Amino acid sequence: MLTSTVSDQGQTTVPASVRKALNAPPGTVLAWAVNGSTAEVVPLTKANERKRRKIDYEALIKSWKQSPVVPDRLLKIRRSKEP
Amino acid sequence: MSFYPDANFILSVCARSDDPEAAASAERALRWLARRELPVSVSPLAVYEARKHLWSLPDRAREAAAERLDLYLSEWDGVVTGWAEAIDSALMIASEFRHRLAVDSADTLHVGWAQAEQCTMFGSFDTASGARALAHARGMKVWPEMKEADFHHFARLKGSPGH
Numbered sequence: 001m002l003t004s005t006v007s008d009q010g011q012t013t014v015p016a017s018v019r020k021a022l023n024a025p026p027g028t029v030l031a032w033a034v035n036g037s038t039a040e041v042v043p044l045t046k047a048n049e050r051k052r053r054k055i056d057y058e059a060l061i062k063s064w065k066q067s068p069v070v071p072d073r074l075l076k077i078r079r080s081k082e083p
Numbered sequence: 084m085s086f087y088p089d090a091n092f093i094l095s096v097c098a099r100s101d102d103p104e105a106a107a108s109a110e111r112a113l114r115w116l117a118r119r120e121l122p123v124s125v126s127p128l129a130v131y132e133a134r135k136h137l138w139s140l141p142d143r144a145r146e147a148a149a150e151r152l153d154l155y156l157s158e159w160d161g162v163v164t165g166w167a168e169a170i171d172s173a174l175m176i177a178s179e180f181r182h183r184l185a186v187d188s189a190d191t192l193h194v195g196w197a198q199a200e201q202c203t204m205f206g207s208f209d210t211a212s213g214a215r216a217l218a219h220a221r222g223m224k225v226w227p228e229m230k231e232a233d234f235h236h237f238a239r240l241k242g243s244p245g246h
Contacts, residue, residue: 032163055158057117060151061110064099068144072102075094076209077136 085124085160086226087197088206089190090132093125093155095208097133097148098140108208108227115226121204123159126169126196128189130156164199172199176221183240190214194221216240 004012014024022043024030029044095109096116116123133152137145164172173195177184184191190209194217197205205218206226215225216236225233 031160033161034163034165055117055154057113060154061113061117064096064113064151065110067099067147068141069101069106070098070140070144070148072100072105074139075091075098075100075105075136077091077094077132 084121084203085200086119086121086204086206087124087126087162087193087200087202087223088129089193089209089214090129090136091209092206093129093133093152094136094148096155097137097151098144105208111227112206112208123155124162124197124200124202125156125159126162126164126193126200127166128169128192128196132189162196162200164196168199169196172196176217180217180220180240183242184213184217185239186213186217186236191217194218194223197223213240 002015002018004015006012014022014030019025022028022041024043031042031044033040033042092112095105096112100106100109130152134149137148137152140148162169169192173188173192176191176195176198186194190212191214193207194205194214197218198221203223204226205215205223207215207218208227209215210230210232213236215229216233217240219225219229219233219237220240229237
């Protein structure tokens with residue numbers, strides 16, 4: 001497994017072989033998806049951006065307006081008072 | 084630069100309140116989410132609290148709300164900051180404000196998480212908890228905009244006379 005060290009500023013070097021395998025030239029934006037103690041790193045190419053789901057908010061608002069209403073008190077998270 | 088929604092914000096855009104004012108605010112939030120330029124950073128704490136709370140809703144409303152939550156999570160980004168770093172950030176906030184904090188542990192953790200994640204906006208409809216004022220005090224823009232109750236909490240945090 002390839003390794004790289006995180007600097008005091010949180011920076012690290014992506015090994016050349018990984019950059020090549022991911023087709024990630026300088027300037028590539030990397031998306032990090034943390035899952036517990038591991039992370040998936042995905043170069044944000046235009047193709048990958050297109051894979052991201054885009055919500056149709058207009059359709060969502062329309063369905064939201066037709067959805068059953070809920071007593072307002074059930075939608076509030078109540079905290080116990082702390083000093 | 085991103086937007087951090089707390090669990091109350093998430094719940095409000097998942098299920099529709101029977102209170103016309105609350106429903107109108109939630110619709111405004113949905114329209115804002117539609118045109119926002121910032122990505123949304125959602126924490127496991129917010130998702131956990133929202134999912135847990137959904138179980139208190141009637142079945143039909145819960146199912147529709149849960150579907151909506153899954154839809155949001157398919158678009159929104161999970162935070163990069165982990166629990167340990169978020170807790171450290173919340174404890175830093177507690178050490179800064181000390182007895183003036185009066186914001187409960189979970190709400191302080193939301194603000195700490197947003198700060199550790201370097202979020203620039205904090206979304207919450209809860210003007211009672213003080214979390215919105217705390218986020219404002221930590222330099223984040225609060226959505227919806229600050230209200231009178233928030234400024235009251237903010238004055239307490241700052242230790243203004245009379246608080």
